[in-house]
Amino acid sequence: MKKIINSNYFYAFIALCCALWLFFFVSTPGVGSTRNSNQSNTSTVTKRATFTVPLQLQADVDKYYITGYPENVKVTIEGPAALVTATKNTQNFNLYLNLKDLSIGQHRVQIKESGLNSELTYSIKPKYVTVNIQQRETKKFAVDVDYNKEFLATGYETGKIDISPDTVTVTGAASEIEKINKVIVKPILPKGIKSTFDQEVLVQALDKNGKTVNVTLDPQTVHVKIPITIQSKQVTINLKQSGNSNNSNFTFESDVKSIRIFGTQDQMDAIDNSIDVPVDVSDVTGNTKKSIDLGDALGGKVAFTDPDSISVTINTGSSSSSSNNTNSSNGTNTSTNDSSTNNNSSSSNNDSTEDNNNSEE
Template sequence: MDKLMDNHWFLRGIALLLAIMLYMSTNIDKNVSDNFNPSPFPVGDTTETISGVPVSAYYDEDKYIVSGIPEKVSVTLEGQNNVVAAAKVKRQFEVFVNLRGYTPGTYEIPLKYSGVPSNLHLKVQPAKIQVTIKKKEVKSFPVEVKYLNENQVQAGTAIDKPIVKPSTVEVAGTTEQLSQIALVRAYVDLKGVNKTVTKEAKIVLYDKDGNQLDLKTGSSTVNVTVPVSSPEKTVSLGVTKTGSLQEGITVTSIKVEPSEVEIYGSKDVLDNITSLEGIEVDLSKITESTTFDASVSLPKGVTKAAPSQVKVTVEVQKQQRKTITDIPLQVNGLSDLLTMKFSDPQNGKISVDVFGDASVIEKMSAEQIKASINIGNMSAGTHDVPIQISGPNNVTLELKQKNAKVELAKKQETGHEVQGQPEQPTNKGNEQEKRSE
């Protein structure tokens, strides 16, 4: 062996052999790296599958719409442990489909990859995909605004017609896709809005059945200006009485403070309102003079009243009842040719029940009440005549009996009066006639 090592021809042969082996190794690696999808795999140290690898597509996006390209695929890596681990972490490789130069139609296209180290082998699943290429069209659609939480707009505000910029949006797709579009809508949330605002709103496409469509639009949002106004009007307040007063109580006045309020709403609604009658007073709950707070009821379409509460003052009088007797009946219209006597009441005096404030009733007397009957144009005979009474304005009078019964008779030709008649007040100075025995 020592002799061989000393032989320079032997050493030259060894060097030549090593050079040939190195050359072959280099060319084998180069050939492998030039083939993107070798099959079957050469034997490696480890194999690992990665899912969720995105797929890139290369084609003229201004002219065509392509369907059938998966968003993500799975790839299998094979190689030395450290190389596979590094590729898995860095993911510097790309899976793609190249459709440049293709015209509209349906094709089966292989998925390719790039960015793979020469000492790493990669396989894509699926290896091929079927794609459909269609001509791209662009169409403009008007944008409709839909309000969200419109019922939560601050009270007292009115929402006018929105202003959309741009008012139309371009949508790209195939002829079939564009024909499905029934509505282009932008949503604006009005919660808490109390003044004119401009908001950026996302565009959403719908078909005729209300299903959302996933198509590309020239702009994904529009600017929507929401005009907010607060029309107002001053109106008077009215009181609505409910229930019945307890016996012995009279309401003398009901006062509302303030007597007018500002109401807010749309102009069309306010133009038809002249007053509010929503202040309710339940008389069945009133037992004495009182003051309480009441809410202002809002008619349909009115969003706010200012103030929303008012003070209501109810003044009452507790009534007292008193019977006043011996009120003489005054006779009006008695003919000079007739005489009259009372049958009921026989004494020509009546009783009256008086209702009113206790302080007034206590001082009432018969002299303050006037009672009368009118027998004008009546002929001889017995008659029921309605009794008329009057008294102070701040009391209520109630007759014990409604009618008086009187008997009328012709005077005797001798000029003597009919016997048995009591003295009667008349309309001739209330002179009393005396009957002769």
């Protein structure tokens, strides 16, 4: 046995067995090449992805104004998963419209791509777009302001409006520029506003029918400041009788001698240094006090007042009448007493005459 192990034939046999084992191990499918198989499977997996890409123009945009095309389009790509993922993340390709050889007018043009890997298949939506190519024109316009004055609180009015900037640059097709009737901003004032309006407002280019013209505005918004104020002044009040009454001897008293009135400049100009305040006496039968709402009493002469109401004492003159009636009654009594005195005197004279006659007898 020892001779067999030490012989050269034994080692040759062992080497042959090992060689045969390695041969069968390598050649058997699914064994020994798992890693290479996985790599191969990964490279053959396909993937699909859809995303949005900016649409570019190949045209002389300084000379022509082009409309009708979308800013972005959707593209769907399909191919090896790793390549699809990389393409979606980097977007290292272009979708474009080639308009260089097209004349003025409308054209239906196919969207093309450049830069996509040849291993990828793709589809673009939309595939075709209709563009309108016109001569380009640029013009400056002053900005007008249009707002609803009815939203101002009663008595308030606007001052000089500030627009910054007060002009905008309008770019578009020459035919569209010709349609522009005015460039305006339309600030929306809160209802009942009492303070200055100060906001950024969108600029619009309108035709004579008030419809928006398809042009580009620079800037697209402007700063609009509308001062909103109310005028006021201090005036004395004159309490005046109003309403039907048989009594014409009313007198009025109030601790308030002057008030501050508020309103528009025209309302202030129409009132001097004093203002008449009517006091309704149609329901007054005796001395009384009334609270006069100055807003109701003054009507549309002012917007409002400070204070908004005053207390007025109304004297009917009834106390004087009672005094006169008393005096008249006293006079009658005096006259009666005088008559009685005269009668007594006459009686005394008669008695004296009778005495004289008796003496003569």
